[in-house]
Amino acid sequence: MNIELTVxxxxxxFTIAPGETLLELLRRTGYxxxxxxxxxxxxxxCAVLLDGRxxxxxxxxxxxxxxxxxxxxxxLADDGTLAPLQEAFLxxxxxxxxxxxxGMLIAATDLLNRNPRPSEEEIKEGLSGNLCRCTxxxxxxxxxxxxxxxxNGGNDA
Amino acid sequence: MSLPKVSEFVRPTDLAAALHELESVNARIVAGGxxxxxxxxxxxxxxxxxxxxxxxxxSDAEGIVIGATTTMTALIESPLIADYLxxxxxxxxxxxxxxxxxxxxxxxxxxxxxxxxxxxxPLFLVLGARVSYYDGTEHTVPIAQFYAESMFRxxxxxxxxxxxxxxxxxxxxFIKFSRTAFDIAVLNCAALVQITAGRCTAARIAVGGAxxxxxxxxxxxxxxxxxxxxxxxxxxxxxxxxxxxADISDDMRASAAYxxxxxxxxxxxxxxxxKDKLEAGV
Ligand SMILES: Cc1cc2nc3c(=O)[nH]c(=O)nc-3n(C[C@H](O)[C@H](O)[C@H](O)COP(=O)(O)OP(=O)(O)OC[C@H]3O[C@@H](n4cnc5c(N)ncnc54)[C@H](O)[C@@H]3O)c2cc1C
Ligand code: FES
Ligand code: FES
Numbered sequence: 325m326n327i328e329l330t331v332x333x334x335x336x337x338f339t340i341a342p343g344e345t346l347l348e349l350l351r352r353t354g355y356x357x358x359x360x361x362x363x364x365x366x367x368x369x370c371a372v373l374l375d376g377r378x379x380x381x382x383x384x385x386x387x388x389x390x391x392x393x394x395x396x397x398x399x400l401a402d403d404g405t406l407a408p409l410q411e412a413f414l415x416x417x418x419x420x421x422x423x424x425x426x427g428m429l430i431a432a433t434d435l436l437n438r439n440p441r442p443s444e445e446e447i448k449e450g451l452s453g454n455l456c457r458c459t460x461x462x463x464x465x466x467x468x469x470x471x472x473x474x475x476n477g478g479n480d481a
Numbered sequence: 482m483s484l485p486k487v488s489e490f491v492r493p494t495d496l497a498a499a500l501h502e503l504e505s506v507n508a509r510i511v512a513g514g515x516x517x518x519x520x521x522x523x524x525x526x527x528x529x530x531x532x533x534x535x536x537x538x539x540s541d542a543e544g545i546v547i548g549a550t551t552t553m554t555a556l557i558e559s560p561l562i563a564d565y566l567x568x569x570x571x572x573x574x575x576x577x578x579x580x581x582x583x584x585x586x587x588x589x590x591x592x593x594x595x596x597x598x599x600x601x602x603p604l605f606l607v608l609g610a611r612v613s614y615y616d617g618t619e620h621t622v623p624i625a626q627f628y629a630e631s632m633f634r635x636x637x638x639x640x641x642x643x644x645x646x647x648x649x650x651x652x653x654x655f656i657k658f659s660r661t662a663f664d665i666a667v668l669n670c671a672a673l674v675q676i677t678a679g680r681c682t683a684a685r686i687a688v689g690g691a692x693x694x695x696x697x698x699x700x701x702x703x704x705x706x707x708x709x710x711x712x713x714x715x716x717x718x719x720x721x722x723x724x725x726x727a728d729i730s731d732d733m734r735a736s737a738a739y740x741x742x743x744x745x746x747x748x749x750x751x752x753x754x755x756k757d758k759l760e761a762g763v
Binding site: 325341342343344345348363364365368371374377378379380382383384385387388431434435438448449450452453454 | 482483484485486487488489490511513514515517518519521527529531554558575578579580581582584585662663
């Protein structure tokens with residue numbers, strides 16, 4: 325069957341199998357920033373924004389999202405300029421092996437889009453569906469706070 | 482993993498058409514789709530109900546009506562739900578999975594999949610929610626009856642769940658014990674108490690993840706209604722009764738002995754919260 329999706333601002337047509345997941349579709353069509361981890365909704369590595377909200381793409385049937393809008397980690401930068409969250413993840417050392425990073429960035433983007441001044445608890449809840457085997461999670465929370473400070477015009481001392 | 486057995490995907494736009502699509506062998510409804518993807522079984526045909534107008538949160542004289550395809554996120558962000566009974570449903574939802582799953586999972590999919598770990602079921606049992614479903618005609622039944630009778634019938638479409646309005650003097654609480662903030666419950670527990678003229682006139686207590694699907698503990702509730710006032714001693718007595726009454730077993734997350742302790746602690750905490758809320762007048 326055929327579906328149409330807007331991926332990272334570009335409207336595209338895809339031929340899919342009726343039982344294909346969005347994760348499989350995105351990876352085979354070149355969006356390799358969408359990581360395949362557990363394929364069971366547990367790790368968050370496959371997160372994408374679906375109509376602006378972060379979801380596990382391994383749990384989404386591609387056929388179900390015909391006509392909808394998807395943003396992958398590849399779509400977060402603006403014409404080569406990293407988004408504030410991406411800069412902050414680099415600057416705080418929130419990236420080690422990097423496997424969890426795309427999913428973390430997507431989850432954090434959803435959080436900041438709907439809650440511009442989250443508390444530390446709210447940041448932790450926002451990232452609670454994203455597993456990281458390397459960092460111990462402290463740095464990602466710091467990175468979100470740093471991005472917030474910069475986005476709200478403060479300095480990052 | 483994609484679902485290799487699936488060969489057909491249809492999008493009916495009304496209930497009658499959806500029911501007709503479900504007549505095929507191995508046809509299955511897709512709402513959020515989480516369970517359909519994780520546990521596909523022999524499903525060969527998917528019936529997507531997101532094109533049927535079943536989503537939304539509204540209030541009427543009897544309470545709140547939640548459409549079946551409403552997501553957990555829509556509920557958590559709803560002011561109507563936040564204002565309902567001191568925000569107890571919102572509190573429960575913050576304990577349910579993470580935003581990544583809450584953005585997908587629907588209330589209808591959750592009630593039909595009826596997982597042992599469901600955080601929704603124990604709370605909706607104590608609230609006395611009512612479930613509306615369609616099998617050619619519309620029916621509305623209490624949630625306990627739905628699980629006892631209707632749910633295992635073939636070809637029903639859950640259309641809405643209704644949360645009743647309560648008089649002042651009613652409070653409810655939800656407690657979840659889990660190994661990490663994101664894990665499913667080792668045990669969860671919910672309680673509701675209604676006080677009229679200083680006396681406890683209604684009380685319901687439920688546990689879930691024990692490890693089977695949530696259920697009411699009528700004897701523990703009776704301790705409260707028979708004793709009248711909600712004192713610390715009566716709370717402790719109800720919690721001990723719940724401990725004895727609960728049907729508990731082992732699984733990989735916890736031993737039965739540990740779970741039994743949690744039942745007592747959980748019920749005690751839930752009733753303690755309710756007492757505080759009632760005294761504070763919320
Ligand atoms: C990693 C993870 C952690 C989770 N943790 C928790 C947790 O801690 N607590 C908790 O309570 N939940 C938790 N969940 C969510 C829960 O397990 C279910 O997966 C979810 O609620 C299913 O909702 P859905 O809308 O995606 O269902 P779907 O997969 O769309 O449907 C589920 C079932 O119901 C049927 N169905 C759906 N809608 C209807 C309808 N309207 N009428 C008739 N039949 C219907 C489908 O055919 C299917 O059989 C978790 C899920 C994941 C993936
Ligand atoms: S791959 Fe989707 S949550 Fe792990
Ligand atoms: S940086 Fe390696 S998994 Fe998170």
